[in-house]
Amino acid sequence: MRRFRRFCYSITVLLDAPSEQVWTSQVAEFTGAQDTEGTGRDVVRKWQWAHWLAAILWVTAVLGAAQQPPEQKPQDIPDAPSATRPPQPFPPPTAPVQPEPENPPAAGDQASPNQPPKPSIKTVPEGAATPDGKNTRDELYTLTTRVNFVVVPVTVKDKNTGNVVDGLLPKDFSVYEDGVKQKLSYFTSDPFFLSAAVIFDLGLPDASVQKINQTFAALQGAFSQYDQVSLYTYSSTVSRLTDFTQVNQRLVQALNELKLDRGRNSGIPVTSGPLATGPVINGLPVGGGPVSVSTPPKESHVLNDAILRAALELAKQDRTRRKIIFVISDGRELGSTASYADTLKILLTNQISVYGVGTDTSSLPAYKQLSRLHLPRQGYDNLLPRYASATGGEVFPELSRPAIETAYTKAMDDARNQYTLGYQAKGTLATTCRDLEVRVDVPDLDVRARAGYCPLPPVREGPGVNP
Structure with a gap:
């Protein structure tokens, strides 16, 4: 092994040596004999080519390993829709893990004076919902049950085109009952x-x-x-x-x-003549009998x-x-x-x-x-x-x-698709029909609403009468 290392070192020196005497001396040192016929020079040349070939192979192997793509971890990607098997559900999303605080505050600790005060949050009772300022179609008959609540459907069209006008707001409408303006408590444009x-x-x-x-x-x-x-x-x-x-x-x-x-026949009704009474002779029916009289229905x-x-x-x-x-x-x-x-x-x-x-x-x-x-x-x-x-x-x-x-x-x-307005009638329930007028604060519009309302008679309460 030591001799092989020395030989490799000698090859390196020979590649840079300018004379053949150095080559011969190195070969003789490795083989233990004198080189008289140029054998050392041939050996050196062969080892020189072998050295370069090994270097080329080593460089090629390094470059090939560098160009290979890194191994990728398989991902959970759902398959494309298939006509032969039902679609597979997506994997459920994983919730991010929240780090726990290292030192949780104790129950009796007081807030630091440098920290801002926490805002006060008002909650609604269980089962209730927060109001959003909008009315829906279902609220019309679930929130209001009093008999003096007046509902007014309204159709608004453009006078020039005749098309229905959408996008109006409650502030655009005014309702008058017997000439007195009413306060709207219900508004929706939901279809019915x-x-x-x-x-x-x-x-x-x-x-x-x-x-x-x-x-x-x-x-x-x-x-x-x-x-x-x-x-x-x-x-x-x-x-x-x-x-x-x-x-x-x-x-x-x-x-x-x-x-x-x-439908009805639009012609003139036949009340006389042979087509109406049959054959006659001198004004009398053939075969005798009373004279028939035909009157139009x-x-x-x-x-x-x-x-x-x-x-x-x-x-x-x-x-x-x-x-x-x-x-x-x-x-x-x-x-x-x-x-x-x-x-x-x-x-x-x-x-x-x-x-x-x-x-x-x-x-x-x-x-x-x-x-x-x-x-x-x-x-x-x-x-x-x-x-x-x-x-x-x-x-x-x-x-x-x-x-x-x-x-x-x-x-x-x-x-x-009408606007639906509603208001609470003031005072006692009317017993006679009331006049209604709906106005829209937008020019060039045609407003259609019923001209009034007639309340139902009050329900009598007594024995055998359901309230």
Whole structure:
């Protein structure tokens, strides 16, 4: 081993030696013999090449080890979504470990005078919640149960475009009862679910009735899956087709059956001649017998009766819903038992709004002017717009089928997305109807709200009467 180390040292010296005598002497020293034929020089050259080759291999190994990436610790990364196996849940996050204080303060220690005093924190009782200054739809019927609390739905539209205006605040509204400004204690713009009574006028001409029948698919689409709908028809009498139900197969079936109904014949009634009485000779029926007299049937349009019946049944529905009556008619009234004043009082008492689509003659541009002329035995043509104006609703005069379908969506959206104001009536509970007026402190806006309210009669307390 010692001789090998000396030999390596000699090789190093030989690489720098300039003469062959040094090479020969070093080889002779290692081998113990004299170099006479240049053998030492060949040995030195071979060891020189071996030295360089070893150096190159060593440098290559060092560089290769430096370029290898360091071994990475596997991470818990979830797999990509797969179509063949359900997604795996993410690993639960680990909570950071909080270091414990080395010297926790004793229970009786006093705070240092240099430390700022701790702020006082007020807590609410268990099970309560802190008020956030906002009202929700559910609070309307959970926080206020007094009978003299007045709720006023309001629709606000742009006068130029007719679009509903959003983003108004409570400070933008003012409510006046009999001319006296009231203090609002409730405000929300949350949408409400609907309980809607849809009334079809079968006293229209048959062409108008068949055109309306083709719009039933759009009528179904105007309601949401959470709304409740009931169907009615009227002409000379009122009929209820379905009770209040969601938009389901039962309602679709009722509308399909309604397509088979026909409207009235708009021609002149036949009261004489062979088509009315049969063949006659000299004014006498053939075969003898008395002369038959044909009189046209009495025409009726019991709009008041239809709205009253729908209102009475709407009053029994859940009060957390917005209650509306949607009438598809020309608005004529003739022959009802109920009066307009009595029907309107029921609507205002139960907070029911009337919307409608004016068809046939009521959709003409000059309808409002012609409806002021009351002809005997022709009914009143202006009752439907009067109902809508007094209850905060709206009538859309539309003539074409696409316009009628668009009116369905507008009416339901307006009724569902209203501002809801509430205030506590001052003094004792009113026994007569009160006038209401809603003002908005923003120019160029159209404000629609019911013109008043009629309180329910007070509940009598006594034996056998629930308070």
